Amino acid sequence: SAVISQKPSRDICQRGTSLTIQCQVDSQVTMMFWYRQQPGQSLTLIATANQGSEATYESGFVIDKFPISRPNLTFSTLTVSNMSPEDSSIYLCSVKRNEQFFGPGTRLTVL
Amino acid sequence: RKEVEQDPGPFNVPEGATVAFNCTYSNSASQSFFWYRQDCRKEPKLLMSVYSSGNEDGRFTAQLNRASQYISLLIRDSKLSDSATYLCVVSYTTASGTYKYIFGTGTRLKVLA
Numbered sequence: 001s002a003v004i005s006q007k008p009s010r011d012i013c014q015r016g017t018s019l020t021i022q023c024q025v026d027s028q029v030t031m032m033f034w035y036r037q038q039p040g041q042s043l044t045l046i047a048t049a050n051q052g053s054e055a056t057y058e059s060g061f062v063i064d065k066f067p068i069s070r071p072n073l074t075f076s077t078l079t080v081s082n083m084s085p086e087d088s089s090i091y092l093c094s095v096k097r098n099e100q101f102f103g104p105g106t107r108l109t110v111l
Numbered sequence: 112r113k114e115v116e117q118d119p120g121p122f123n124v125p126e127g128a129t130v131a132f133n134c135t136y137s138n139s140a141s142q143s144f145f146w147y148r149q150d151c152r153k154e155p156k157l158l159m160s161v162y163s164s165g166n167e168d169g170r171f172t173a174q175l176n177r178a179s180q181y182i183s184l185l186i187r188d189s190k191l192s193d194s195a196t197y198l199c200v201v202s203y204t205t206a207s208g209t210y211k212y213i214f215g216t217g218t219r220l221k222v223l224a
Contacts, residue, residue: 041216
């Protein structure tokens with residue numbers, strides 16, 4: 001299994017500001033994944049964070065809006081930049097071992 | 112068309128009932144299949160993988176029909192604690208070698224006392 005923690009667990013932010021979400025894994029992993037789950041929607045992959053190289057973004061997501069850091073094999077951050085109410089969502093960090101494990105999520109509300 | 116489609120429900124069933132969820136996927140190159148469970152305000156957790164021959168885990172039975180691109184989950188003798196959203200998940204390797212998980216929107220189940 002994998003133990004994943006995320007900070008903050010929730011936040012309420014003003015339009016135009018940025019929020020950085022942290023993800024910590026209990027052991028080293030090559031790839032970490034960032035997902036978004038909007039209300040009533042499926043999980044959508046934002047990007048894959050690789051240690052030592054730039055993150056790989058999915059269609060519809062760009063680095064300027066969602067910059068990602070991956071300083072080591074157990075930690076990653078996702079920043080939601082210049083937020084708007086449409087960014088209100090749950091953001092989940094994930095790693096894959098035999099199965100895909102998810103962090104508890106960060107519930108973001110943008111006013 | 113979504114890559115993975117599920118009936119969103121909700122399915123409201125009495126305790127002890129048998130309930131079945133279906134899921135269809137569009138990518139015929141899909142390689143692995145899963146059912147995840149997501150409780151309210153919690154992260155998704157793997158319930159079971161789905162194998163071509165079908166597989167059972169206690170009260171839960173998963174079936175895969177590759178020809179029809181269809182996956183099912185059967186829950187027998189429903190318990191109150193089974194109330195959750197069940198996510199159908201399909202994975203495949205892209206042309207660039209990336210391994211991708213595609214999630215359905217989930218089917219909500221509510222088991223009533």
